[in-house]
Structure formats: structure tokens, C-alpha cells
Amino acid sequence: MSLTNASPEQAARAAKASSRRLATLPTAARNAALDAVHDALSDARESILAANAKDLELAKKSAADGQLSPSILKRLDLGRKGKYDDMLKGIQDVKGLEDPDTLLMSSVGRVDLRTELDDGLILQRQSCPIGVLLIIFEARPEVIANIASLAIKSANAAILKGGKESTESFKAIATVISKALDKTDVPNDSIQLVTTRDAVDPLLELSQYIDLVIPRGSNDLVRHCQRKAHMPVMGHADGLCSMYIHSNADKAMAKNVIVDSKCDYPAACNALETLLVHEDVLESVLPDVASALIAQGVALRCDEQSRTVLSKHLPQDQAVLLQNASDADYDTEFLDLILAIRTIKSTPQTPFSSVDAAIDHINTHGSHHTDGILTASQEVADRFYSAVDSACKFWNCSTRFCDGMRFGFGTEVGISTNKVHARGPVGLEGLMIHEYRLSGNGQGAAMYGGANGRQYKHRKLSV
Known part of the structure; x- marks a missing residue:
């Protein structure tokens, strides 16, 4: 050098x-x-x-x-x-x-x-x-x-x-x-x-x-x-990574994975920036997750529905720290101890309506870097894997694993x-x-094709 x-x-x-x-x-x-x-x-x-x-x-x-x-x-x-x-x-x-x-x-x-x-x-x-x-x-x-x-x-x-x-x-x-x-x-x-x-x-x-x-x-x-x-x-250009908590996500797993994704190294491009939460787990899973994040110094910028629920379930000293999210927050790579939270509505029309709504948010607002899902369902995870337009897609694990050394x-x-x-x-x-390397013994392209020309074999050989 x-x-x-x-x-x-x-x-x-x-x-x-x-x-x-x-x-x-x-x-x-x-x-x-x-x-x-x-x-x-x-x-x-x-x-x-x-x-x-x-x-x-x-x-x-x-x-x-x-x-x-x-x-x-x-x-x-x-x-x-x-x-x-x-x-x-x-x-x-x-x-x-x-x-x-x-x-x-x-x-x-x-x-x-x-x-x-x-x-x-x-x-x-x-x-x-x-x-x-x-x-x-x-x-x-x-x-x-x-x-x-x-x-x-x-x-x-x-x-x-x-x-x-x-x-x-x-x-x-x-x-x-x-x-x-x-x-x-x-x-x-x-x-x-x-x-x-x-x-x-x-x-x-x-x-x-x-x-x-x-x-x-x-x-x-x-x-x-x-x-x-x-x-x-x-x-x-951006590392705007999202995690979706599906309706059947395990509470303890969600807390551990999300805290690691956000807090292990907030300035990294694979750190979590947006948390999407299924409406059905706002009261059962999100409060524990939010409390653990706030304990690590994370500022939570919530949509109206998630803030209403958290204000009711969190201790007063934590609830007063909640902030209102703006539309711009869902398009922002914070690179700091800040996390935007959005509620995914419960939509029973089809088995995948809710995960499709999360996927649509990620594909619209994300940066195609690393996005994850927390769910107990293989079918839901496969749907997420197939439809999210990102370089890395994770199921039940931290976004921080997106790294050459860890891979x-x-x-x-x-x-x-x-x-x-x-x-x-x-x-x-x-x-x-x-x-491509081509080796021959004097052949010319004009020798091939036509009524009287040679025909290609195109025979696959072992490598």
C-alpha cells in the first residue's frame, strides 16, 4: 500500500x-x-x-x-x-x-x-x-x-x-x-x-x-x-431497517431481538430504525419491548394508536418520554437511539392481509437494506421472504447480523x-x-449455419 x-x-x-x-x-x-x-x-x-x-x-x-x-x-x-x-x-x-x-x-x-x-x-x-x-x-x-x-x-x-x-x-x-x-x-x-x-x-x-x-x-x-x-x-445510500412484530410473535423473543437490533450499535447501517407492530399485540407484546428500549435510552416516536396503548401500560416515568411520530420519521435513518413505531391494522380479509400491509410499508419507506419479521408462522415468514424487496431478510433474529464477518x-x-x-x-x-474463454483449433463463425454449414453441438461438459 x-x-x-x-x-x-x-x-x-x-x-x-x-x-x-x-x-x-x-x-x-x-x-x-x-x-x-x-x-x-x-x-x-x-x-x-x-x-x-x-x-x-x-x-x-x-x-x-x-x-x-x-x-x-x-x-x-x-x-x-x-x-x-x-x-x-x-x-x-x-x-x-x-x-x-x-x-x-x-x-x-x-x-x-x-x-x-x-x-x-x-x-x-x-x-x-x-x-x-x-x-x-x-x-x-x-x-x-x-x-x-x-x-x-x-x-x-x-x-x-x-x-x-x-x-x-x-x-x-x-x-x-x-x-x-x-x-x-x-x-x-x-x-x-x-x-x-x-x-x-x-x-x-x-x-x-x-x-x-x-x-x-x-x-x-x-x-x-x-x-x-x-x-x-x-x-x-441509506440503512433504513424495519422489523415487523406479527400477531403470533413470542414476547420474550421480540424484546431481545428488537433491543439488540436497535441498541447494539445504533450508528450502524444495519441498526433498526422502524418498528411495525400488529394491532393484536399492541397490549400484549409492545409494552415489554418499549419498556426495555426506553431503559436503554431509546426515544420512541409513536403513531397515535401505539402511543395511546403505551401511555396506558408503561410506568409514568417512561410514558412521559413517548413522542409523536411524524410522516418523515418513517423515512429517516436516525443512526441514533431513536425508533419510529407504526401500527399495522388487523385485517382478516385474507390470511396474509396484515403481513402484506407490513411488507407494503417496508417496500415503500425502506431502503432495501435489511428488514426482519418476528412470527411463529413459517407461512407468514415465507410470505415476508418472498415479497420484501430487500438485500437481506431475517426471521426471528436481529438485523445486526447483516455483516460480512458474521456471514x-x-x-x-x-x-x-x-x-x-x-x-x-x-x-x-x-x-x-x-x-468467457473459448479455445479452438482454427474454426471460423462463417463455417456454421445455413443449409450446408456445420451445426453447433452445444453439449454441456462437466466443470
Whole structure:
């Protein structure tokens, strides 16, 4: 990894050249580089956390002045809740994943289709690296190690552009990784951290070198990239996650799952933002859930029906904390200890009318990220799974499980709500695309078709 002050075009050109060399390296060389990066970051823990502390000190002042959101401040803290250890573990987990290069030791490519078009004319489809990734991130200094490890393993080059709030952290991490890679076969320019000011917009125009943009940060950052990029953008602008409590949901399960979904890490994109409650369980399930949330400091913004019920059932010291929800609250990613609650009417017309109403709310107001249902019914859960238009759909478990590490991907470059290529947490597999390779012995397309031409066999072969 080079900490470069080169111009955006120079950095992108160098990354493109390095990506071709990286794709020819065998598995052992790439895994050795991951070991080197892991050990170097482990040894440099104290100095990196000291650099992160400097960023945090400045960020807290900016947050106090209203210049930095509290959610970004939380994401910046590399020492929070074992985040540094998770970063190190992610590198080793990526190393342990099944490698993409299962065809040849010097060629990345997993073959998943082979067809004999004709005698001696064999077509195969196989995986290959995307090429050069541009990752633009705010806060989140661990992104550098996450991206570096996944890029090396998948034989992609990566250009990283960090926000000013994490300057000292990413400089320290980049320097450590750069020195580690110098002792390996992985080209240093294959992972670059751009420090040039105002580099984002010029980088977004360099589609001749950069193949994919992955923004990690605020809605404004993601939407800016989507507007300006001359190449595809992968990721999500919002993480507006909802949970629906169906009429037959278990009370204890609902309380535990919802508290975890909202309170484990409220600033995360997979944290719960909207709670939908079937009318039949407003008095039996919701009060316990609401009491547990308020005890954790969560502000509840309720529709009229849920607030009326909770005001009656909650202790007075909790009931006075209830707030009225506005229409805008159901379209808001709070990233804080705030939760919007809406009642789903009991509609007995068909067996699925109520869950369909919840599904309609999620598909209308959600961000297609992660949404869940709490129900004892397999049929209702299957209906939810089939009809909700989200990358991740969960039944009777926390939305916080939407994560590359928790999915067993080692780590992730982000969570995608795209409808093409990768969707959901994007790990190693999501950084691969496919190509077609055709081998023959002199055939020409004009030989085929017509009354007297050869006919294709199109015989499927084993892979």
C-alpha cells in the first residue's frame, strides 16, 4: 500500500498496471501478503490507536460545534468494543476463505460452465477480478485493512480515499501496511491511499482506469458518488431497517431481538430504525419491548394508536418520554437511539392481509437494506421472504447480523442494495465477476449455419 500524493490520474494509472500483475500471483503469494499485513498491524496496535486518539480528539471538538455528526464520531473510534481485534481477525478470516484461483496456480478463475460448441471448440465461463476498485470512506479507519485484505485475496487493485476526520488513523495504518507489502510479492501500488485534497471528483471521472466505486459513509457522500461517477457505483445510500412484530410473535423473543437490533450499535447501517407492530399485540407484546428500549435510552416516536396503548401500560416515568411520530420519521435513518413505531391494522380479509400491509410499508419507506419479521408462522415468514424487496431478510433474529464477518465472508467492502452483480454484504465473491474463454483449433463463425454449414453441438461438459 502506497500513501501517495500523486495526482488522481497518476494513482489510477499505477493501480491499473498493478492490477494486471496482481492477477498473475499464485495463492501462496497473496496469502503470504495477508499474513504480513496482519502481523504488522498487530505489532503496531499501540501506535495506530494513538493516532486514532488524535483523530477522535479533533472529531469530538467538531461534534461539539455541530460540524460532525455523532454517528460518524462513533464509527471513527477504532478502539471501541474490540473493533481493532475484529479488524485483525477479518484479515485472517479472509486468508482462510476458499481461494478464487481454483483453475490454475497463476490464473484467478473458478470455472462454473463448460460447453462444447463443436468438436475442438470449448467455451468456459470463469470468475475473474473486477480490476481496480475506488473506495471512498468517511471515518471507519478499519476500512483500510478490510479493503486491503479482500483486494489482495481477490486479486483486485484498490484506491482508497479517506475523509479528513480520520487522517492520522489512515496515515498510520497505511504506513504499516505499505512496509509489510514491501516484503512480499504484492505490488505496493496495487493498494493506494490517496491523500491529495479534492481528489474525489477527478477520481470519479477516470473510468478508463477505475472499474467500480464503493462509497462508505453518509447519504450525501453516496449520492454524490452516484451522481458524479463515470463507472458503476456499488453500495447503499441509506440503512433504513424495519422489523415487523406479527400477531403470533413470542414476547420474550421480540424484546431481545428488537433491543439488540436497535441498541447494539445504533450508528450502524444495519441498526433498526422502524418498528411495525400488529394491532393484536399492541397490549400484549409492545409494552415489554418499549419498556426495555426506553431503559436503554431509546426515544420512541409513536403513531397515535401505539402511543395511546403505551401511555396506558408503561410506568409514568417512561410514558412521559413517548413522542409523536411524524410522516418523515418513517423515512429517516436516525443512526441514533431513536425508533419510529407504526401500527399495522388487523385485517382478516385474507390470511396474509396484515403481513402484506407490513411488507407494503417496508417496500415503500425502506431502503432495501435489511428488514426482519418476528412470527411463529413459517407461512407468514415465507410470505415476508418472498415479497420484501430487500438485500437481506431475517426471521426471528436481529438485523445486526447483516455483516460480512458474521456471514462468514471474513470481512466486507460494504453492503450493497444494488440489483445487479453483488447484493447484501460484499465479501470475496462480490469482488469477482466472470469472463468467457473459448479455445479452438482454427474454426471460423462463417463455417456454421445455413443449409450446408456445420451445426453447433452445444453439449454441456462437466466443470
